[in-house]
Each structure stands twice: as C-alpha cells, then as structure tokens.
Amino acid sequence: MKVVEVMNKSVVTCHPMEKLGVIVNKLDLFHISGMPVVEKGMLVGVISRTDILKGFESGTLRDLMVQDVMTKEVVCVASADLAVNVARIMSEKGINRVPVVDNDKLVGIVTRGDIIKAAAACE
Numbered sequence: 001m002k003v004v005e006v007m008n009k010s011v012v013t014c015h016p017m018e019k020l021g022v023i024v025n026k027l028d029l030f031h032i033s034g035m036p037v038v039e040k041g042m043l044v045g046v047i048s049r050t051d052i053l054k055g056f057e058s059g060t061l062r063d064l065m066v067q068d069v070m071t072k073e074v075v076c077v078a079s080a081d082l083a084v085n086v087a088r089i090m091s092e093k094g095i096n097r098v099p100v101v102d103n104d105k106l107v108g109i110v111t112r113g114d115i116i117k118a119a120a121a122c123e
Contacts, residue, residue, distance in 0.1 A: 003086055004079040006118040007100050007108035013038045014047065016067035020055055023047060023066060036099045036106055037070050043099055043106050045070035076101045079108065087115045 012030045014023055016037050027033065027049060034048030047070040055069040076099050077086050086098055090112055100108035 001083045020064045
C-alpha cells in the first residue's frame with residue numbers, strides 16, 4: 001500500500017508568523033494535535049501541542065509565534081512511498097504525523113491514525 005492511499009489530502013496548515021494562541025484555537029477547531037507550517041507554498045516546519053507546551057516553559061503564549069517553537073527539521077515522505085515505511089519512520093523517530101511532499105509541494109499528511117485505519121482495513 002502506498003502513502004497516497006492512506007494520506008489525508010485536506011491538510012490544515014499554518015504560517016510561521018501566526019501567534020500560538022491562534023494555533024491552539026485552530027488545533028481545537030479541527031480536532032488535530034499538530035500541523036505543517038507552510039510559507040510561500042514551501043514546508044518549513046511542523047508544530048504540535050508538545051511544541052506549544054514547550055512555549056509555555058519559555059514565556060507567555062501571547063508573545064510567541066509558530067516560528068519560535070515549531071520543529072524545523074521535518075521528516076517528509078513522497079506520495080509514492082510505501083505506507084509500511086512511514087509506519088517504521090513514525091515508530092523509530094517517535095513522531096505522530098509525517099507531511100507528504102511531491103515536487104517540493106505539500107500534498108498531504110499521514111498520521112498514526114491513518115496508518116492504524118489502513119492496517120485495520122487490510123484484515
């Protein structure tokens with residue numbers, strides 16, 4: 001099974017200059033725990049609830065922006081990659097979501113939940 005078969009193509013994203021308070025609201029609104037950070041169509045990072053909690057440690061959310069706490073070294077996959085390889089990457093790196101990038105453009109995202117649903121459907 002390929003990534004394109006399990007990925008979510010409707011990706012909620014944010015901009016590096018957005019305030020963390022706005023991001024908290026976005027995460028709650030869409031019932032997600034993280035999202036890719038995109039600037040000028042390019043993936044520049046990923047932000048998660050864990051990153052935001054780290055922001056609490058360094059100060060007030062009012063003054064912090066996504067770029068202050070986001071993960072900048074992002075593990076990405078291509079839509080043609082095998083889903084089993086994405087599951088392995090998630091397990092080895094302890095990450096919950098992997099952006100899908102084709103031709104330098106964000107085309108989707110794969111979460112642990114997507115992998116679990118795909119595995120359950122195979123049985």
